[in-house]
Amino acid sequence: xxxxxxxxxxxxxxxxxxxxxxxxYKLPAYQxxxxxxGLTVYLMEQHDVPMINVSAVIPAxxxxxxxxxxxxxxxxxxxRHGTKNYPKSKLDSELDYVAAWVNTYASKESAGLRSEFASxxxxxxxxxxxxxxxxxxxxTAEFAKEQKQVLVRLSQAKESPRSVIQPAFDKFLYGEHVYxxxxxxxxxxxxxxxxxxxxxxxxxxxRPNGSAISIVGDFNSKQMKAYITTLFSKWEKGQAPAENLAxxxxxxxxxxxxxxxNKDDAKETTFIIxxxxxxxxxxxxxxxxxxxxxxxxxxxxxxxDELRVNSGLTYGARSGFSALRNAGSFVISTFTASKTTEPAxxxxxxxxxxxxxxxxDETSLQSAKNYVKGQFPPKYETSGQLANLxxxxxWYDFNESMINNFQKSVDGLTLEKAKQLISTYFPKDKLQFVxxxxxxxxxxxxxxxxxxxxxxxxxxxxxxxx
Amino acid sequence: xxxxxxxxxxxxxxxxxxxxxFMKKLLLPLLLLQAVYGFSQIKQEDVKTFTLANxxxxxxxxxxxxxxxxxxxFYRVGSRNEYQGITGLSHFFEHMMFNGAKKYGPKEFDxxxxxxxxxxxxxxxxxxxxYTDWFPASAAETMFDLEGDRIASLSIDPKMVExxxxxVLSERSTGLENSPWNLLMQSVQGIAFQxxxxxxxxxxxxxxxxxxxxxxxxxxxxxxxAPNNCVVVVxxxxxxxxxxxxxxxxxxxxxxxxxxxxVFLVEPPQEGERRIELQKDVAAPYIMIAYHVPNAKSxxxxxxxxxxxxxxxxxxSRLYSSLVDQQQLASTIFTQFGESFDPTIFGIAGVANxxxxxxxxxxxxxxxxxxxxxxxxxxxxxxxVKNARLIEFYGQVAxxxxxxxxxxxxxxxxxxxxxMFESPARYNQVTADDIKRVATTYFKKSNRTVGILQSNVE
Numbered sequence: 001x002x003x004x005x006x007x008x009x010x011x012x013x014x015x016x017x018x019x020x021x022x023x024x025y026k027l028p029a030y031q032x033x034x035x036x037x038g039l040t041v042y043l044m045e046q047h048d049v050p051m052i053n054v055s056a057v058i059p060a061x062x063x064x065x066x067x068x069x070x071x072x073x074x075x076x077x078x079x080r081h082g083t084k085n086y087p088k089s090k091l092d093s094e095l096d097y098v099a100a101w102v103n104t105y106a107s108k109e110s111a112g113l114r115s116e117f118a119s120x121x122x123x124x125x126x127x128x129x130x131x132x133x134x135x136x137x138x139x140t141a142e143f144a145k146e147q148k149q150v151l152v153r154l155s156q157a158k159e160s161p162r163s164v165i166q167p168a169f170d171k172f173l174y175g176e177h178v179y180x181x182x183x184x185x186x187x188x189x190x191x192x193x194x195x196x197x198x199x200x201x202x203x204x205x206x207r208p209n210g211s212a213i214s215i216v217g218d219f220n221s222k223q224m225k226a227y228i229t230t231l232f233s234k235w236e237k238g239q240a241p242a243e244n245l246a247x248x249x250x251x252x253x254x255x256x257x258x259x260x261x262n263k264d265d266a267k268e269t270t271f272i273i274x275x276x277x278x279x280x281x282x283x284x285x286x287x288x289x290x291x292x293x294x295x296x297x298x299x300x301x302x303x304x305d306e307l308r309v310n311s312g313l314t315y316g317a318r319s320g321f322s323a324l325r326n327a328g329s330f331v332i333s334t335f336t337a338s339k340t341t342e343p344a345x346x347x348x349x350x351x352x353x354x355x356x357x358x359x360x361d362e363t364s365l366q367s368a369k370n371y372v373k374g375q376f377p378p379k380y381e382t383s384g385q386l387a388n389l390x391x392x393x394x395w396y397d398f399n400e401s402m403i404n405n406f407q408k409s410v411d412g413l414t415l416e417k418a419k420q421l422i423s424t425y426f427p428k429d430k431l432q433f434v435x436x437x438x439x440x441x442x443x444x445x446x447x448x449x450x451x452x453x454x455x456x457x458x459x460x461x462x463x464x465x466x
Numbered sequence: 467x468x469x470x471x472x473x474x475x476x477x478x479x480x481x482x483x484x485x486x487x488f489m490k491k492l493l494l495p496l497l498l499l500q501a502v503y504g505f506s507q508i509k510q511e512d513v514k515t516f517t518l519a520n521x522x523x524x525x526x527x528x529x530x531x532x533x534x535x536x537x538x539x540f541y542r543v544g545s546r547n548e549y550q551g552i553t554g555l556s557h558f559f560e561h562m563m564f565n566g567a568k569k570y571g572p573k574e575f576d577x578x579x580x581x582x583x584x585x586x587x588x589x590x591x592x593x594x595x596x597y598t599d600w601f602p603a604s605a606a607e608t609m610f611d612l613e614g615d616r617i618a619s620l621s622i623d624p625k626m627v628e629x630x631x632x633x634v635l636s637e638r639s640t641g642l643e644n645s646p647w648n649l650l651m652q653s654v655q656g657i658a659f660q661x662x663x664x665x666x667x668x669x670x671x672x673x674x675x676x677x678x679x680x681x682x683x684x685x686x687x688x689x690x691x692a693p694n695n696c697v698v699v700v701x702x703x704x705x706x707x708x709x710x711x712x713x714x715x716x717x718x719x720x721x722x723x724x725x726x727x728x729v730f731l732v733e734p735p736q737e738g739e740r741r742i743e744l745q746k747d748v749a750a751p752y753i754m755i756a757y758h759v760p761n762a763k764s765x766x767x768x769x770x771x772x773x774x775x776x777x778x779x780x781x782x783s784r785l786y787s788s789l790v791d792q793q794q795l796a797s798t799i800f801t802q803f804g805e806s807f808d809p810t811i812f813g814i815a816g817v818a819n820x821x822x823x824x825x826x827x828x829x830x831x832x833x834x835x836x837x838x839x840x841x842x843x844x845x846x847x848x849x850x851v852k853n854a855r856l857i858e859f860y861g862q863v864a865x866x867x868x869x870x871x872x873x874x875x876x877x878x879x880x881x882x883x884x885x886m887f888e889s890p891a892r893y894n895q896v897t898a899d900d901i902k903r904v905a906t907t908y909f910k911k912s913n914r915t916v917g918i919l920q921s922n923v924e
Contacts, residue, residue, distance in 0.1 A: 315640055
């Protein structure tokens, strides 16, 4: 132990002299402009390689599903079925031939498109991207195939605790709020969907105003600006919804609760212990992440150290904040053999309690700061990463100062402030537990932590709330 | 492949920030490391090499695009060097390398590394064990000190052995718990190889895992963790001279060891189809078909990789467009063929669509293979997969981590890192006749092993 402190101090002294200045990372220059139809465009030149990456974000995520769970996700993947000029087979064949790719997807809040292609192919791929976002055909035969595949995948997901636990937790925490919506949908809702549903969801939610597209790579910004302006100005402005469902308040939990998801053939218990977290625009977002790094965000974190390194109960334990525009969640997550469920849950709670009672010290805080700074630059190494960053900047409403001042924000976290943040943002009580495992072996244990709601892993999630 | 732990990225902007919970795939044996597309201008002459007096070879790439660097240590040891009774030991040893040495005791490797802004992971495959350190370039000296300490004088504490045993048992269990593929692939591999050590899974047999002895670990360390059994790749914001100086200071003093015993087992040719059925409560049947194929140094390697792309690379590929798109027999289809020291298997795997008999899917896969054997492929198809390989090549070296991982992989598996730079030309030389020939040579009924996992096994 003595030795350990000595080395840490030696490392600390070394660090002050050198590391601090080496971490400076500045976002490369970019330009941002808005077309008349409201579409925001970001352009960033990166000339080291003759490639281009595109990212687009559209306000068409699962929060808009209504009672048709999975609609946003299926609509987004159906964009890829092509347009009149580019039916699916032609689209696939032309893109594959030049080794380009275009992916479309939906997440909880937004829908997105990502693409990569050689600069020489920009006049082929950019018009394809434009068509996919504005005039998809939603071909009924292609839709039927996609629907079938989604249904198989939904059934398969029920074979894997780690596939079901996060959506179940969101539903359990957010209840009837749209942030509880299950992105992938359910067997019954997806079975009932038709290509017409896609068409009407598309007309309602895909619009240039409220959307952004970023293009990063080897091109001339002046020419690209002219080209994109001509191409995307044809996209007709749409009507934003009168009511922002996501902005409605989330009902906070009033006490501990347990959702037990029974899996008859389970040999281990996969679990989450969670609570409400923070929204993405919270001014304390970065310092809170620094503290989480220490608590459950890296290998030597308090959670992993106790549950894996000291006790061998699991292959990994961690925690994290999942931040959306208007709310967020915090989870501790891990898994363990069925017979060690109780010690693992108890230990996780003990570590959480320790964060509040013993807190953190100067050395560990410094270590977390060094770690997040040291691991920061590789997050923005490639054009693809930079393109995604730009659309995230649009969606979560921040700018390059968040990146350029990252080091300052991290360094500014004092021990005193850290203590205050722990008490404000890390839960002490009213915890929401989700356990996926063999009920006959763990139900008694589950009851220790709060009133238990039991469901089967094979069951559909409830339409409204657990 | 087994990893040391799930990756812990600190992502500032992802909407599901730190909510990557269980994202990293585990335990996919023989899986070719998938690279993200990109592009980079690295040239063969940008790679500098030197070898220390103790036989430890270094490959260094200077790259100042970000203020970070990495160090990848490739050891020539994997489950291929095990025998029954100690299966899984290579992977377990990989975990033990983090549990304390002379200077940096238990927990101090990770703590010191993270305090200095560094992160690490490690993975074990059939043929190699690879340790990866990612750090701010200014912390390079600490990284060399940490690596030097554990290679020179690892201490294997019996208490740490016991808690780490629990960790790898949990790693094994969570892999099986969350995906039927692990069970199916291990089983297929287990009957495709009957004598060669690729017979057992990298993670090991559960009973062996519970019975490794202290002496096994000590022998493993001395035999395989010798500087002359290791290639180190460093990429990032460091000068070659600085790397050399640190290597001389921290790694050169470690004495060389006698070369490890060669693996002499050769899998006898398979002379008839082998089949295995597995019962598991799954919604739709899973199938895997594996053919014996040669190793990475074979002349046929490049044609087989292009055939791999032709079958499942992209939505216009043969198997995807026919089985998933047109006939709708499968909901998922993919192939697995990676580099290996010894002859390996080429896997074709899929999940049947709703209401589809797995035999219909199996026969449809054979029908597509027969078409290639009989009619060959079109010039446009060949052109397509060559384009894809070229783009992929650049993608593999688009980041400093991609550079280190790929250079090390080529050095060990292909015998020379320079082969990485030759690979676009090697792919370009492949003809449509080569594709037809390798399909005919290897994709034969007598050379295949078929595994089916479904809920209703008789």
